[in-house]
Amino acid sequence: MWKFGDLYAGAGLFSSGMKSAGFTPAFAVELSADAAQTYRQNLSDCVINASAAEVHDVGTVDVLIAGPPCQGFSTLGRRDPLDVRNDLCLAILPWIDRVEPKVVVVENVPPFVRSAHWAMLAEGLRSRGFEIDVWELDAVDYGTPQLRKRAFTVASTIGQIARPVPAVSKTSAGAALFDIPLDAHDPMHYWPVPSDLAMRRFSLIPPNGDKRDLLRLVPELCPPSWKQIGCQATDVWGRIDPSAPANTIRCTFQNPSKGRYLHPFENRVISLREGARLQGVPDDWIFAGKPYPVARQIGNGVPIPLGTAVGRVIYDAFEAATASDVTVSSKVLAAA
Template sequence: MMSANFLKSRTRALTGGDSLNRPIAIDLFCGSGAVTTAMKEDGYRVVAAVDMNRICGVTYRKNHPEVLFRKKDIRSLQPSELLVAIPKGKKLKLMAVCAPCQPFSSQNRRRGASDTRAPLILESVRLARALKPQLIIYENVPGIVASAIFQRLKRSLASAGYILGNPQRVDAADFGVPQRRVRCIVAAIRAPGRIKDFVVPAQGAERVTVRDALADLRPLSSGERDPHDLLHTSRAHHEITLRRLAAIPQDGGSRDSLPPELQLECHRNRNKGDFCDVYGRMRWDSVAPTLTTGCTDVTRGRYAHPRDDRAITLREAARLQTFPDWYQFAGNRSEIAEQIGNAVPVEMFRRLVAILRKSYPEL
């Protein structure tokens, strides 16, 4: 079982020396660098990454200074800008593609082709034609499979010499992440007869819990901070919020326990259980709910601490996304929360890459 000590003790992946002999990888739509971290931890040498978000770029460079980072809209990116990062005589083994998932999310009313971000994932094919990675791994929400874009992706990859495998629905909680987060993983490979080899095996029932990830962190009151960890700072809650949190039972309680005078006006006269995650507390011995960009706001979901009368901190959110404690984030608090909430859980992707390496030893 992974414990908080695991998160604290993980060391930085090699950036030189022995890393020069590692297989080569590239990270498209890299965000703040969670996938790069996962690939490096599993033995890859990430040589280039792309993202158009300025703050994500600052964070990425802080943690992966040896990687060629291109802050650019992928639609205007030329393959030559990435080819220069691949060492002479080396082949690109793996290309990770974690395109924006909002266009395919059930929570997005503009989902599908009407969302201008939807076709961005197709740019990976244009780059694959020039970079020729041996394998491509796509990570997105399950909703992408039913989209017209997914069918276009499959056809475009085939014309570029790649076969897209069957989509695999996975839950991060089954891959060492103390969080429930259902995703879609699909791989494309240039060796058509081999793609069927990649099947995500059933994982063990034992899960990493909120207690495993957070219990060793300093207890905090509203507005208090850990002097040794700036990310472990509680937001200062309004007095009415504190009264509500005090009335909600610890370890999994919900707003259904609020007396009438503390209920939110918009929640009154609704059925019991509606929107129960708002103001809800996490459970110590379960996994956390899916983190979003509002993961440090109790009005945005079940993001209250299991014990303390406050929302979880940025440090706690980063732990639940399995970022190592040494990871540095740039930006203000809302920008950091957005980076953490949008990230691919590091440990989930590391384990998936390990499965890929086992399926395809040449990678």
């Protein structure tokens, strides 16, 4: 019944959540040809492979969602206020004028909502008649087997939208990785072949272990930088704990130097498919592109269970608003 558009759509993980919640995709805009093809293969051919900085004539929608680049705001990056990508969040405003949504949802890292760019975006939304709420949600609270905090700026003209209620229990990484057997012939079940040095390190890291075990057991296999930074970045070269949610899946999750991305028991990093599972992506999804671009598509996305939780409360708000309109119309007719 209700349609949505998606800006900076990536591979379509947030769109998938919205679709699961009951919305119909009307358009999506994504600059990466690989990500746009992934969207097309798994969701809809309504995707436009172009920059969202340019507004297209795509008709009107009920909801506009957007996930502008977060690199300039993320604590994992330089947080450069002059990063030209920061301005892309403001490109959402001309789209609002064109597609006339009743609800707008902008997803990003939590520091974004404390930035000058967010303040400009919020002012633009208020000047267009939207009421704004900000939700800082952790994906693990909504069925994702991963710790991942994201901020959702929710702008509405249909009244306040209730914050999603967290799930009763959390899903472990082990449940995502092992409950359904992986297809050994799945092309997405891919990981880089480790070097001899990496394989030696992998073989010595115990369950739930990390670089600290290597520093203790085989310091000769460790680079000097590990000794210099001491207790910092302890998750690098770390095995995923199967009994707990995984750490945040980044674009570089197939690089052991970037986090706790080693398989719980096997001597390798997790595969692309395993990374996708930790984002709540079904195994029938096929991603377009070479391995690193695919890893970027996975790591950049909103986990599908989190997107679904957000979509459902918005869907409920539309149903409530529609019911209210029907009631008011009925009373007017009765009075007449």
